[in-house]
Amino acid sequence: MTSETVGSSVPGAAGGGEQRPGTIDAVPVRHPGRWVAVAVLAVLAVMLVNLMVNNDAFQWSFVRQAMIQSPVIRGLLLGTLLVTAVAMLIAVALGVTLAVMRLSDNPVLAGSAFVFIWFFRAIPRYVLLFMMGTLGILWPGGLPIGAPLGHQIASLFGGSGDLAFTTIDANQLFSGIFCGMLGLGLSEAAYMAEIARAGILSVDPGQREAASALGMSNARAMRRVVLPQAMRVIVPPTGNETIAMVKDTSLLLAVPVTSELFYQLQSIGSRTFHTFPVAVAAVIWYLIICSVLMVIQSRIEGYFGRGFGSRLTPADQGTRARMLGLAGGGPR
Amino acid sequence: MSDKPLVHAVNVHKAFGPTIVLKGVDLDVVAGEVVCLLGPSGSGKTTFLRCINQLETIQGGRIWIDGELAGYEEKDGRLHRLHEKRIAAQRREIGMVFQRFNLFPHMTALENVMEAPVQVRGRSKAEAEKRGLELLERVGLSDRCDYYPAQLSGGQQQRVAIARALAMDPKLMLFDEPTSALDPELVGDVLKVMRELAQAGMTMIVVTHEMGFAREVADRVVFMDDGVVVEQGAPLDIINNPQHERTKSFLSRIRKENDENAAALEARAAAEKL
Numbered sequence: 002m003t004s005e006t007v008g009s010s011v012p013g014a015a016g017g018g019e020q021r022p023g024t025i026d027a028v029p030v031r032h033p034g035r036w037v038a039v040a041v042l043a044v045l046a047v048m049l050v051n052l053m054v055n056n057d058a059f060q061w062s063f064v065r066q067a068m069i070q071s072p073v074i075r076g077l078l079l080g081t082l083l084v085t086a087v088a089m090l091i092a093v094a095l096g097v098t099l100a101v102m103r104l105s106d107n108p109v110l111a112g113s114a115f116v117f118i119w120f121f122r123a124i125p126r127y128v129l130l131f132m133m134g135t136l137g138i139l140w141p142g143g144l145p146i147g148a149p150l151g152h153q154i155a156s157l158f159g160g161s162g163d164l165a166f167t168t169i170d171a172n173q174l175f176s177g178i179f180c181g182m183l184g185l186g187l188s189e190a191a192y193m194a195e196i197a198r199a200g201i202l203s204v205d206p207g208q209r210e211a212a213s214a215l216g217m218s219n220a221r222a223m224r225r226v227v228l229p230q231a232m233r234v235i236v237p238p239t240g241n242e243t244i245a246m247v248k249d250t251s252l253l254l255a256v257p258v259t260s261e262l263f264y265q266l267q268s269i270g271s272r273t274f275h276t277f278p279v280a281v282a283a284v285i286w287y288l289i290i291c292s293v294l295m296v297i298q299s300r301i302e303g304y305f306g307r308g309f310g311s312r313l314t315p316a317d318q319g320t321r322a323r324m325l326g327l328a329g330g331g332p333r
Numbered sequence: 334m335s336d337k338p339l340v341h342a343v344n345v346h347k348a349f350g351p352t353i354v355l356k357g358v359d360l361d362v363v364a365g366e367v368v369c370l371l372g373p374s375g376s377g378k379t380t381f382l383r384c385i386n387q388l389e390t391i392q393g394g395r396i397w398i399d400g401e402l403a404g405y406e407e408k409d410g411r412l413h414r415l416h417e418k419r420i421a422a423q424r425r426e427i428g429m430v431f432q433r434f435n436l437f438p439h440m441t442a443l444e445n446v447m448e449a450p451v452q453v454r455g456r457s458k459a460e461a462e463k464r465g466l467e468l469l470e471r472v473g474l475s476d477r478c479d480y481y482p483a484q485l486s487g488g489q490q491q492r493v494a495i496a497r498a499l500a501m502d503p504k505l506m507l508f509d510e511p512t513s514a515l516d517p518e519l520v521g522d523v524l525k526v527m528r529e530l531a532q533a534g535m536t537m538i539v540v541t542h543e544m545g546f547a548r549e550v551a552d553r554v555v556f557m558d559d560g561v562v563v564e565q566g567a568p569l570d571i572i573n574n575p576q577h578e579r580t581k582s583f584l585s586r587i588r589k590e591n592d593e594n595a596a597a598l599e600a601r602a603a604a605e606k607l
Contacts, residue, residue, distance in 0.1 A: 210388055211435035211494075215449035215501060216425030218418050225452055229439050308439045308481035 035324060060278045067275075067282040073265045077286060080261025081250045084182050088250075089243050091186030096193025097235075100201055101223060103194065114194065121191035126184075130255040133184045136175040143168030178260065181253045189246060196238045200231035232305040240298035244291050262286055339364045339399055339505060339536050340385060346393030347380055354380045356560035357394065364504070367537045369547040369568070372557035373583050378540045381557070382507050385538065386427040387420055398423065399504060425453060428498030432510040434490040436482040442469060442493045443478040446500045454501065461500070468496040472526045488519030492526055499530075506530065508539040517598050544587060548572055556580045 053059055067073065102114035121129070145151060151164030174180070204227050212222035251263040259265070263283050270279035338361040347355040354377045362368050370378040383389045385396060387404050396403040404420055405412040436445050446465035450456045469475050472492035482490050491511055498506060508527065512520040524546050531537055531550045541547060547554050548568045555565040558579045564571065575581045
């Protein structure tokens with residue numbers, strides 16, 4: 002309660018609020034080192050701004066132009082944002098499923114999940130995307146959709162053909178943006194499976210017992226009781242993975258997909274020979290995307306953290322109060 | 334119903350790896366009866382309780398709940414293990430209260446109580462909410478419906494847990510040391526709720542160290558040690574006049590602990606008065 006607010010007197014609070022008996026009025030711990038650090042950082046910041054403003058190599062107007070070229074925006078929306086979103090959707094859905102399978106009593110489920118994770122974790126993403134882009138060569142006549150081993154079965158009975166309802170053009174399937182989403186999604190699912198598994202294992206076994214004792218089936222206990230609590234542990238690393246995925250979309254070139262942010266900026270750079278400004282333009286775009294994702298992540302964390310109380314961290318004291326440790330007296 | 338016990342356990346055996354925990358336990362509990370299981374830690378009483386609602390699978394013997402064999406089906410002279418979903422259906426008829434409450438931390442008190450009726454019994458949300466509010470009032474927590482478990486004291490959490498189990502309208506309630514994780518001054522509220530439940534005619538099996546509760550509320554006290562039932566009978570007979578040496582030494586040890594706790598509580602109350 003500060004002296005300025007006395008005029009707008011709140012009944013009951015005005016008189017006694019000023020000096021509650023027993024309120025400690027102590028000198029806080031001093032942090033002079035923090036102010037020294039601020040001074041050093043301030044000098045460095047001024048140097049950086051000076052460099053950015055006065056060095057002509059930045060060509061800010063060119064950077065701005067490059068950032069908003071329509072192929073660049075198209076690459077940003079399709080190749081970067083859409084692929085990130087779809088790949089992460091595939092990865093989270095498949096990853097959680099794989100984690101549940103791996104922890105299942107059913108050895109068939111647990112084994113197949115293990116093989117999937119083993120395969121997709123072992124292959125570098127760039128190599129995986131490159132290989133998926135060439136998979137079309139396996140089915141030059143189109144990918145038959147129908148009975149498994151249809152061709153062999155048909156020839157066994159002396160017939161021909163492949164017992165297929167329809168065929169898909171495999172070259173089209175394994176090219177372009179769809180192939181990129183699938184490749185990145187499958188690869189990421191293997192990592193998400195391990196994250197989800199850690200989350201599920203972090204939930205107290207007593208929770209599952211309580212759900213069982215109430216007559217829930219294992220599947221329902223997992224869905225209603227275990228997974229919602231596991232999410233609290235799963236979400237932070239998932240945010241991390243999403244941010245990593247934004248950056249990994251620049252690997253789409255391996256498929257190849259060219260409608261992608263960095264490739265488009267780079268091609269502007271190689272056409273115009275202004276390579277440094279386009280790099281700056283790419284950095285700015287990635288910074289913007291990641292900043293937005295961080296905000297979304299903290300919202301989601303807040304939702305899944307409900308019921309676990311507000312964890313009081315030093316951040317809750319406010320930066321001002323923590324810095325003022327030098328001046329003393331707290332907020333005045 | 335009257336001549337057939339609600340719980341009929343015969344020669345129950347259970348081992349965890351090389352450790353044999355239950356070495357042939359027999360117990361019958363009739364409907365409306367309150368049975369307290371006493372015994373030193375490691376005597377197998379908690380394990381036996383968990384076997385009754387199949388949180389543990391038994392290796393020998395049989396348990397019938399209300400005439401239905403738990404966990405198995407007898408066909409053509411052989412036992413067939415039941416599918417997980419049918420075991421879940423059997424557990425619906427049995428409420429369980431855990432030592433560490435095990436409330437769902439991501440749900441409010443009311444949501445905890447509503448969860449199983451809605452998800453398992455398929456009741457409407459409105460119906461489950463009405464019943465949930467009634468039950469929370471019955472355990473004295475109608476003003477705590479929207480609190481998350483972390484915002485409740487241990488005693489309040491345990492009463493929510495009792496309400497949650499009651500919401501399934503069980504035939505039988507199992508209590509696994511329901512007051513052991515509580516501060517001494519919070520024990521009374523939980524025991525009060527359990528006493529009222531017993532008076533309302535609920536069939537209860539209670540693993541406890543609360544001698545006062547066993548003496549006042551139980552119809553029968555069963556003393557277990559080293560994986561077998563050592564003796565059983567009316568509470569006053571067992572507690573005041575135990576026949577077996579093992580029962581005697583256990584009871585005298587418990588009595589000493591209780592006296593110490595009571596003394597500590599009194600000292601604390603006196604200190605607070607000053």
